[in-house]
Amino acid sequence: MISDDFRLPPRLQKRNGEIRKAGFEIEFTGLKLDAIARIVTECCGGQKEEITPYHYKIRQTSYGTFGIELDFRFLKEELLRELLEELGLYDESDLQLIRQIESFIATVSETVVPYEIATPPIPVTKLEVLDRLEALLRKEGARGTDASLFYAFGIHINPEVPDFEVETVVDYLRAFFVLYEWLVYTSKTDFTRRLTTYITPFDDDYVLMVLDPSYHPDWGSFIDDYLRFNPTRNRALDLLPLLSWVDHERVRKVIDDPRVRARPTFHYRLPDSRIDSESHNLAHAWNRWVEVEKLAEERETLSRLSRQYAEYLADPFSIFEENWAEKIEKWLEQK
Numbered sequence: 001m002i003s004d005d006f007r008l009p010p011r012l013q014k015r016n017g018e019i020r021k022a023g024f025e026i027e028f029t030g031l032k033l034d035a036i037a038r039i040v041t042e043c044c045g046g047q048k049e050e051i052t053p054y055h056y057k058i059r060q061t062s063y064g065t066f067g068i069e070l071d072f073r074f075l076k077e078e079l080l081r082e083l084l085e086e087l088g089l090y091d092e093s094d095l096q097l098i099r100q101i102e103s104f105i106a107t108v109s110e111t112v113v114p115y116e117i118a119t120p121p122i123p124v125t126k127l128e129v130l131d132r133l134e135a136l137l138r139k140e141g142a143r144g145t146d147a148s149l150f151y152a153f154g155i156h157i158n159p160e161v162p163d164f165e166v167e168t169v170v171d172y173l174r175a176f177f178v179l180y181e182w183l184v185y186t187s188k189t190d191f192t193r194r195l196t197t198y199i200t201p202f203d204d205d206y207v208l209m210v211l212d213p214s215y216h217p218d219w220g221s222f223i224d225d226y227l228r229f230n231p232t233r234n235r236a237l238d239l240l241p242l243l244s245w246v247d248h249e250r251v252r253k254v255i256d257d258p259r260v261r262a263r264p265t266f267h268y269r270l271p272d273s274r275i276d277s278e279s280h281n282l283a284h285a286w287n288r289w290v291e292v293e294k295l296a297e298e299r300e301t302l303s304r305l306s307r308q309y310a311e312y313l314a315d316p317f318s319i320f321e322e323n324w325a326e327k328i329e330k331w332l333e334q335k
Contacts, residue, residue, distance in 0.1 A: 006127040006283045009293045011162040020160045021121035023265070024130065024282065027114035027153035028275045030143035036068050036115060039140065043133045063129070064120025114153045114273070121160065130282050137275055144273035153273035155285050158265040159293075161242060166219045168296075169242070170210065172266065175296035176237050177207050178305045178328070183236075183288055185325035187271055200234045204313050211310040213303065223247055227254045238267040291332065305331075 014020055031039075037048045037056050046061035055069040122129065144153055162168060176183075180201070206229035209215060217225060223243050231254055233240055244251045244262035251260070271285035295302055312324055 004281070004283055006124075006130070007287045007290045009124060009159070009162075009290050010297045011293065012124065013162075014160065015163045019123045019125055020162060021123050022127065022160065022286070023121045023158040024117075024119045025156035025158070026117045026119075026134075026275065026282070027155070027273045028137065028142045028144050029114055029153070030141045030276075031115065031137065033068060033070070033115065035140060036117065036137070039136045040066050040068065040117065040133065043136055044129065061120070063122050063126075066120060067118040068115065070115055121158070124159070127283075127286065134275060134282050138278075142275045144275040144277070154269060155271040155273050155282065157268040157271070157286060157289055158241075158263065159268070159289065160265050164246065164264075166217060166222050169239075170215070170217070170222065171299070171302060172292065172296040173210055173237070173239070174306050175292045175302055177202070177211060178302070178309050179292055179295060180236065181323075181325040182328035182332075183270055183292075185323075186329065187285070187288060200232070200236070202235060203229055206230065208310055208313060211306045213307070219246055220250070223250050227251065231255055233257070233260060236268070236270040238269055241265060241267050 009020065012019060033054065033056060037058060040046070040058045040061075041048060044058070044061040044063060044066065046058040046066070049057045049059055051057060051069075055067075058066040058068065117133075119130070161172075206225075209225065209229075223246065226239055226243060227250075230239075240251060240255065240260045241263045242265060244260055245264045248262055268289055271288070274281065295305070309324065
Protein backbone atom coordinates (compact mmCIF):
# COMPACT_ATOMS: atom_id res chain seq x y z
CA MET A 1 0.00 0.00 0.00
CA ILE A 2 1.27 3.47 -0.92
CA SER A 3 2.04 5.55 2.18
CA ASP A 4 0.24 8.83 3.01
CA ASP A 5 3.59 10.33 4.05
CA PHE A 6 6.24 11.58 1.64
CA ARG A 7 8.88 8.84 1.41
CA LEU A 8 12.56 9.55 0.91
CA PRO A 9 14.24 8.34 -2.30
CA PRO A 10 17.08 5.83 -1.98
CA ARG A 11 19.62 8.42 -3.12
CA LEU A 12 18.96 11.36 -0.86
CA GLN A 13 21.96 13.44 -1.91
CA LYS A 14 23.52 14.57 -5.14
CA ARG A 15 27.17 13.87 -5.88
CA ASN A 16 28.15 17.20 -4.29
CA GLY A 17 26.51 16.21 -1.00
CA GLU A 18 23.52 18.55 -1.32
CA ILE A 19 20.04 17.21 -0.55
CA ARG A 20 18.13 16.58 -3.75
CA LYS A 21 15.12 18.75 -4.52
CA ALA A 22 11.87 18.28 -6.41
CA GLY A 23 9.48 20.77 -7.95
CA PHE A 24 5.75 20.18 -8.44
CA GLU A 25 3.28 21.56 -10.98
CA ILE A 26 -0.29 21.20 -9.70
CA GLU A 27 -3.29 21.77 -11.99
CA PHE A 28 -6.81 22.33 -10.65
CA THR A 29 -9.88 24.55 -10.84
CA GLY A 30 -12.56 25.79 -8.46
CA LEU A 31 -10.66 28.78 -7.03
CA LYS A 32 -9.76 32.25 -8.24
CA LEU A 33 -6.22 33.50 -8.55
CA ASP A 34 -6.40 35.83 -5.52
CA ALA A 35 -7.62 32.98 -3.31
CA ILE A 36 -4.84 30.69 -4.52
CA ALA A 37 -2.22 33.38 -3.85
CA ARG A 38 -3.62 33.92 -0.34
CA ILE A 39 -3.43 30.20 0.41
CA VAL A 40 0.16 29.94 -0.83
CA THR A 41 1.29 32.89 1.30
CA GLU A 42 -0.61 31.54 4.32
CA CYS A 43 1.17 28.22 3.92
CA CYS A 44 4.65 29.33 2.87
CA GLY A 45 4.92 33.05 3.50
CA GLY A 46 6.23 35.38 0.83
CA GLN A 47 5.01 38.41 -1.10
CA LYS A 48 2.56 38.44 -4.02
CA GLU A 49 3.65 40.05 -7.29
CA GLU A 50 1.16 40.49 -10.14
CA ILE A 51 2.78 39.76 -13.50
CA THR A 52 -0.59 39.96 -15.31
CA PRO A 53 -4.14 39.68 -13.92
CA TYR A 54 -3.85 35.94 -14.66
CA HIS A 55 -0.27 35.30 -13.59
CA TYR A 56 1.14 35.90 -10.10
CA LYS A 57 4.43 35.09 -8.46
CA ILE A 58 4.84 34.56 -4.72
CA ARG A 59 8.39 35.62 -3.93
CA GLN A 60 10.57 35.39 -0.82
CA THR A 61 8.95 32.26 0.59
CA SER A 62 10.89 29.80 2.74
CA TYR A 63 11.48 27.67 -0.36
CA GLY A 64 11.84 30.10 -3.23
CA THR A 65 9.39 31.56 -5.75
CA PHE A 66 6.00 30.01 -6.47
CA GLY A 67 4.26 30.69 -9.79
CA ILE A 68 0.45 30.78 -10.10
CA GLU A 69 -1.33 31.23 -13.39
CA LEU A 70 -4.31 30.38 -15.52
CA ASP A 71 -2.54 27.85 -17.72
CA PHE A 72 -3.60 29.24 -21.09
CA ARG A 73 -0.84 30.31 -23.40
CA PHE A 74 -2.57 33.34 -24.97
CA LEU A 75 -2.79 35.00 -21.55
CA LYS A 76 0.99 35.12 -21.42
CA GLU A 77 1.79 38.71 -22.31
CA GLU A 78 3.99 38.16 -25.35
CA LEU A 79 1.61 35.67 -27.00
CA LEU A 80 -1.42 37.89 -26.51
CA ARG A 81 0.48 40.81 -28.05
CA GLU A 82 1.42 38.66 -31.05
CA LEU A 83 -2.23 37.62 -31.51
CA LEU A 84 -3.43 41.24 -31.39
CA GLU A 85 -0.74 42.30 -33.86
CA GLU A 86 -1.86 39.59 -36.30
CA LEU A 87 -5.44 40.86 -36.01
CA GLY A 88 -4.32 44.47 -36.46
CA LEU A 89 -5.68 45.38 -33.03
CA TYR A 90 -2.51 45.95 -31.03
CA ASP A 91 -2.02 49.41 -29.60
CA GLU A 92 0.37 49.85 -26.67
CA SER A 93 -1.64 52.82 -25.44
CA ASP A 94 -4.97 50.95 -25.42
CA LEU A 95 -4.52 48.97 -22.21
CA GLN A 96 -8.27 48.82 -21.70
CA LEU A 97 -8.75 46.85 -24.93
CA ILE A 98 -5.98 44.44 -23.98
CA ARG A 99 -7.52 43.88 -20.53
CA GLN A 100 -10.96 43.35 -22.05
CA ILE A 101 -9.59 40.71 -24.41
CA GLU A 102 -7.69 39.08 -21.54
CA SER A 103 -10.86 39.01 -19.45
CA PHE A 104 -12.88 37.45 -22.27
CA ILE A 105 -10.26 34.76 -22.91
CA ALA A 106 -9.97 34.01 -19.18
CA THR A 107 -13.75 33.77 -18.70
CA VAL A 108 -14.10 31.28 -21.56
CA SER A 109 -10.98 29.36 -20.56
CA GLU A 110 -11.79 28.85 -16.88
CA THR A 111 -14.37 26.16 -17.73
CA VAL A 112 -11.77 23.80 -19.23
CA VAL A 113 -8.33 25.31 -18.52
CA PRO A 114 -6.74 24.78 -15.11
CA TYR A 115 -5.00 27.08 -12.78
CA GLU A 116 -1.49 25.87 -12.07
CA ILE A 117 0.76 26.25 -9.07
CA ALA A 118 4.42 25.74 -9.95
CA THR A 119 6.43 25.25 -6.79
CA PRO A 120 10.11 26.08 -6.48
CA PRO A 121 12.49 23.12 -6.06
CA ILE A 122 11.85 21.87 -2.50
CA PRO A 123 14.30 19.63 -0.60
CA VAL A 124 12.95 16.08 -0.64
CA THR A 125 13.31 16.06 3.16
CA LYS A 126 10.79 18.93 3.41
CA LEU A 127 8.02 17.91 1.01
CA GLU A 128 5.54 17.73 3.90
CA VAL A 129 4.82 21.42 3.29
CA LEU A 130 2.84 20.26 0.28
CA ASP A 131 0.47 18.34 2.59
CA ARG A 132 -0.63 21.60 4.21
CA LEU A 133 -0.84 23.44 0.89
CA GLU A 134 -2.94 20.68 -0.63
CA ALA A 135 -5.23 20.51 2.42
CA LEU A 136 -5.85 24.27 2.35
CA LEU A 137 -6.63 24.24 -1.36
CA ARG A 138 -8.99 21.28 -0.92
CA LYS A 139 -10.75 22.93 2.05
CA GLU A 140 -11.48 26.05 -0.01
CA GLY A 141 -12.91 24.14 -2.96
CA ALA A 142 -10.11 23.21 -5.35
CA ARG A 143 -11.21 20.54 -7.80
CA GLY A 144 -9.09 18.11 -9.79
CA THR A 145 -9.36 15.62 -12.64
CA ASP A 146 -12.44 13.76 -11.39
CA ALA A 147 -14.63 16.86 -11.11
CA SER A 148 -15.55 16.82 -14.83
CA LEU A 149 -15.06 14.81 -17.99
CA PHE A 150 -13.40 17.94 -19.42
CA TYR A 151 -10.75 18.20 -16.69
CA ALA A 152 -7.68 16.40 -18.05
CA PHE A 153 -5.65 17.95 -15.22
CA GLY A 154 -2.37 16.54 -14.01
CA ILE A 155 0.45 16.77 -11.53
CA HIS A 156 3.98 17.07 -12.86
CA ILE A 157 6.88 16.13 -10.60
CA ASN A 158 10.41 17.29 -11.33
CA PRO A 159 12.93 15.40 -9.17
CA GLU A 160 16.56 16.40 -9.48
CA VAL A 161 18.73 13.67 -10.97
CA PRO A 162 21.15 12.20 -8.41
CA ASP A 163 24.07 12.48 -10.86
CA PHE A 164 24.80 13.08 -14.53
CA GLU A 165 26.07 9.63 -15.46
CA VAL A 166 24.24 8.38 -18.53
CA GLU A 167 24.15 4.90 -16.98
CA THR A 168 22.13 6.30 -14.07
CA VAL A 169 19.57 7.93 -16.36
CA VAL A 170 19.26 4.77 -18.47
CA ASP A 171 18.60 2.69 -15.33
CA TYR A 172 15.95 5.14 -14.11
CA LEU A 173 14.30 5.00 -17.54
CA ARG A 174 14.41 1.20 -17.49
CA ALA A 175 12.83 1.16 -14.04
CA PHE A 176 10.09 3.50 -15.28
CA PHE A 177 9.37 1.22 -18.22
CA VAL A 178 9.18 -1.86 -16.01
CA LEU A 179 6.79 -0.11 -13.59
CA TYR A 180 4.79 1.90 -16.14
CA GLU A 181 1.76 -0.42 -16.35
CA TRP A 182 1.69 -0.66 -12.55
CA LEU A 183 1.89 3.13 -12.25
CA VAL A 184 -1.13 3.56 -14.54
CA TYR A 185 -3.00 0.73 -12.79
CA THR A 186 -2.38 1.76 -9.20
CA SER A 187 -2.73 5.49 -9.90
CA LYS A 188 -6.06 4.83 -11.63
CA THR A 189 -4.99 7.31 -14.30
CA ASP A 190 -8.07 9.04 -15.68
CA PHE A 191 -9.27 7.76 -19.05
CA THR A 192 -9.77 11.31 -20.35
CA ARG A 193 -6.11 12.14 -19.70
CA ARG A 194 -5.01 8.91 -21.36
CA LEU A 195 -6.98 9.92 -24.47
CA THR A 196 -5.07 13.20 -24.71
CA THR A 197 -1.56 13.42 -26.13
CA TYR A 198 -0.06 14.81 -22.91
CA ILE A 199 1.07 11.47 -21.48
CA THR A 200 1.45 9.33 -24.58
CA PRO A 201 3.20 6.02 -23.75
CA PHE A 202 6.61 5.26 -25.21
CA ASP A 203 6.63 3.08 -28.32
CA ASP A 204 7.40 -0.59 -27.67
CA ASP A 205 10.33 -0.46 -30.11
CA TYR A 206 12.02 2.20 -28.01
CA VAL A 207 11.19 0.43 -24.74
CA LEU A 208 12.66 -2.83 -26.01
CA MET A 209 15.81 -1.09 -27.22
CA VAL A 210 16.42 0.51 -23.81
CA LEU A 211 15.61 -2.68 -21.91
CA ASP A 212 18.11 -4.68 -23.96
CA PRO A 213 21.01 -5.52 -21.59
CA SER A 214 23.49 -4.69 -24.36
CA TYR A 215 22.26 -1.08 -24.55
CA HIS A 216 25.08 1.02 -23.07
CA PRO A 217 25.00 4.39 -24.89
CA ASP A 218 27.12 7.44 -24.23
CA TRP A 219 25.30 10.75 -23.79
CA GLY A 220 25.39 11.64 -27.48
CA SER A 221 23.90 8.38 -28.72
CA PHE A 222 21.36 8.26 -25.86
CA ILE A 223 20.10 11.76 -26.72
CA ASP A 224 19.98 10.96 -30.44
CA ASP A 225 18.07 7.72 -29.79
CA TYR A 226 15.61 9.49 -27.51
CA LEU A 227 14.96 12.27 -30.03
CA ARG A 228 14.55 9.81 -32.90
CA PHE A 229 11.80 7.93 -31.08
CA ASN A 230 10.40 10.78 -28.97
CA PRO A 231 10.55 14.15 -30.75
CA THR A 232 7.88 15.50 -28.38
CA ARG A 233 7.27 16.76 -24.85
CA ASN A 234 4.21 14.52 -24.57
CA ARG A 235 5.53 11.50 -22.75
CA ALA A 236 4.57 10.23 -19.30
CA LEU A 237 8.25 10.66 -18.40
CA ASP A 238 9.53 13.60 -20.43
CA LEU A 239 13.34 13.64 -20.60
CA LEU A 240 13.67 16.69 -22.86
CA PRO A 241 14.38 19.16 -20.01
CA LEU A 242 17.17 16.92 -18.71
CA LEU A 243 18.63 16.22 -22.15
CA SER A 244 18.57 19.96 -22.91
CA TRP A 245 20.50 20.56 -19.69
CA VAL A 246 23.11 18.01 -20.76
CA ASP A 247 23.41 19.11 -24.41
CA HIS A 248 21.12 21.97 -25.34
CA GLU A 249 22.35 22.40 -28.91
CA ARG A 250 21.90 18.72 -29.78
CA VAL A 251 18.29 18.84 -28.60
CA ARG A 252 17.54 22.21 -30.20
CA LYS A 253 18.55 20.93 -33.63
CA VAL A 254 15.58 18.54 -33.47
CA ILE A 255 13.14 20.33 -31.16
CA ASP A 256 13.25 24.12 -31.19
CA ASP A 257 10.39 24.64 -28.75
CA PRO A 258 10.56 27.45 -26.15
CA ARG A 259 8.42 25.34 -23.81
CA VAL A 260 11.33 22.90 -23.41
CA ARG A 261 13.26 24.46 -20.53
CA ALA A 262 16.62 22.97 -19.69
CA ARG A 263 16.77 21.76 -16.09
CA PRO A 264 18.63 19.01 -14.23
CA THR A 265 15.51 16.99 -13.47
CA PHE A 266 13.29 14.21 -14.64
CA HIS A 267 9.84 15.45 -15.71
CA TYR A 268 7.25 12.92 -14.54
CA ARG A 269 3.88 13.83 -16.07
CA LEU A 270 1.69 10.78 -15.42
CA PRO A 271 -0.26 11.48 -12.18
CA ASP A 272 -3.77 12.92 -12.27
CA SER A 273 -4.62 15.94 -10.15
CA ARG A 274 -6.70 14.51 -7.30
CA ILE A 275 -6.45 17.59 -5.13
CA ASP A 276 -10.07 17.20 -4.01
CA SER A 277 -9.47 13.64 -2.80
CA GLU A 278 -7.63 12.61 0.34
CA SER A 279 -7.24 9.05 -0.98
CA HIS A 280 -5.07 10.08 -3.98
CA ASN A 281 -2.94 12.94 -2.75
CA LEU A 282 0.43 14.45 -3.70
CA ALA A 283 2.31 12.13 -1.37
CA HIS A 284 0.80 9.11 -3.14
CA ALA A 285 1.94 10.42 -6.54
CA TRP A 286 5.43 11.15 -5.18
CA ASN A 287 5.74 7.76 -3.46
CA ARG A 288 4.94 5.92 -6.67
CA TRP A 289 7.80 7.80 -8.30
CA VAL A 290 10.04 6.78 -5.38
CA GLU A 291 9.31 3.14 -6.29
CA VAL A 292 10.83 3.87 -9.71
CA GLU A 293 13.96 5.25 -8.06
CA LYS A 294 14.19 2.29 -5.67
CA LEU A 295 14.02 -0.21 -8.53
CA ALA A 296 16.62 1.77 -10.51
CA GLU A 297 19.06 1.37 -7.60
CA GLU A 298 18.47 -2.40 -7.27
CA ARG A 299 20.58 -3.38 -10.26
CA GLU A 300 20.15 -7.18 -10.15
CA THR A 301 16.38 -6.94 -9.68
CA LEU A 302 16.16 -4.29 -12.39
CA SER A 303 18.07 -6.53 -14.79
CA ARG A 304 15.80 -9.49 -14.08
CA LEU A 305 12.54 -7.54 -14.37
CA SER A 306 13.75 -5.73 -17.49
CA ARG A 307 14.37 -9.07 -19.17
CA GLN A 308 10.98 -10.42 -18.09
CA TYR A 309 9.12 -7.30 -19.20
CA ALA A 310 10.88 -7.31 -22.58
CA GLU A 311 9.77 -10.93 -23.04
CA TYR A 312 6.25 -9.94 -22.00
CA LEU A 313 6.11 -7.13 -24.57
CA ALA A 314 7.53 -9.29 -27.35
CA ASP A 315 5.14 -12.20 -26.71
CA PRO A 316 1.98 -11.93 -28.87
CA PHE A 317 0.15 -14.19 -26.41
CA SER A 318 1.03 -12.15 -23.31
CA ILE A 319 -2.51 -10.73 -23.17
CA PHE A 320 -3.65 -14.19 -22.09
CA GLU A 321 -1.09 -14.35 -19.29
CA GLU A 322 -1.06 -12.72 -15.87
CA ASN A 323 -1.52 -8.96 -16.09
CA TRP A 324 1.90 -7.29 -15.78
CA ALA A 325 0.64 -4.54 -13.48
CA GLU A 326 -0.81 -7.11 -11.09
CA LYS A 327 2.43 -9.10 -11.21
CA ILE A 328 4.38 -6.00 -10.20
CA GLU A 329 1.84 -5.26 -7.46
CA LYS A 330 2.41 -8.73 -5.98
CA TRP A 331 6.19 -8.30 -6.22
CA LEU A 332 6.06 -4.98 -4.37
CA GLU A 333 3.84 -6.46 -1.64
CA GLN A 334 6.36 -9.24 -1.07
CA LYS A 335 9.37 -6.93 -0.75
